[in-house]
Amino acid sequence: MKHQVLIIGGGPAGYTAAEAAGKAGLDVVLFEKQSLGGVCLNEGCIPTKTLLYSAKTYDNAQHASKYAVNVSEVSYDLPKIIARKSKVVRKLVLGVKSKLTTNHVTIVTGEAQIIDNHSIRCNGELFEGEYIIICTGSDTFIPPIDGVKDVSYWTHKEALDNKEVPTSLTIIGGGVIGMEFASFFNSLGVKVTIVEMLDEILGGMDKELSAMLRTDYAKRGIEFLLRTKVVGISQNEEGIHVKWEKGEESGCVTAEKLLMSVGRRPVTKGFGLESLEINKTERGNIIVDDEMQTSMPNVYVCGDLTGFSMLAHTASREAEVAVHSILHKLCKTNDTDSMSYRAVPGVVYTNPEIASVGETEENLQKNGIQYEAIKVPMAFSGRFVAENEGINGVCKILLAQDHTILGAHILGNPASEIITLASMAIELKLSAQEWRKIIFPHPSVSEIFKEAL
């Protein structure tokens, strides 16, 4: 029997595509070798945010007296925090499964192998389909540092399931994963050191705000080694030793545990991708058009595998675009859709959160684009002041010469929730004047945008 759509990978790209295609009445088969939900739901976005919420609750309880609330004997229970995380994940995985089955998607648990652009083998069975959507995601990159094979280190996976609080932790890589785990373990009282080879943490975010966040965490005890290259790792009974070099200086940091978080790489091997003659970039990334179609018209690729944005929310939007494109071809629908990366928000769930959308000042300067930067303290929002005793933050908006919004950057809670407003303004190409005419609820932290405009 020939199906209409075969999808490999049940992460945010794959399950969104399957649900959308199933809802539209297509005959869909989704292949997943592990658990539905992919890295994001099982060992990424959701479990980290669950742990971070426990850490935030603990922090808030410790500082409750700032709000005239007396709490005595605050403590935490790491095994219970981890157990709650697993419960949240199980609940959401069941939710994904239920949405798929409601929309008549056939879920096949097993490792899929592409045979050609119309057929996939899984569990010894051959599945034929008119369209294939590949959503195999990405994997942790382990750098070839001298000695890395001889030490036991954590990736995000082991860090998420660890039930014993280490006394100290070294983190190689001060990116998103590094900073979120640094925030979590710092809250639990662990001595954290971050080794980052660039001159600032959180590359890709606004540099000024990242530096403010770093200064804040340094005050809370995290040690940052910036512009620092790791040259070797070894382990003995004293702990894990990370040897580093910074220009002429060199040294060694020793800790009980080591977390490796230097980035992720698209998963392109092990599922027969090489049997398809699709065009790739020089770096090996698959080339797709703005409808996520590869050079083979019936093969689509969405999510981290494109090596482009590597964010769950980008992946799910790419999946919707791919399904709309397939529906347009199969059912001759009038709906056309195309992928826009103009306003992809990025959030780091530290406490405070940092969020960003659109251009950064660094990018605009590099590309010689004229802009005006408006910066206001978060204390300009009454709601923020009411809920953030002794804490400040910044909202920065970058305007083009025609006053459309080029970028928005926020340091302060709840940046993750209010950044969507800026994403909408950028995606819809609103000018500052048009955005200012929108009525914001008062008091709300989102009013900070109105203050800035």
Ligand code: NAI
């Ligand atoms: P990343 O690319 O965000 O950061 C890696 C950092 O490691 C960079 O700052 C890089 O300069 C540094 N680095 C690389 N090699 C190094 C070395 N040998 N020594 C010292 N530093 C080195 O990657 P990360 O944090 O592993 O995250 C992976 C992906 O997962 C990212 O694409 C991210 O977007 C995604 N993610 C997103 C989250 C969110 O949206 N909140 C949360 C967690 C992950």
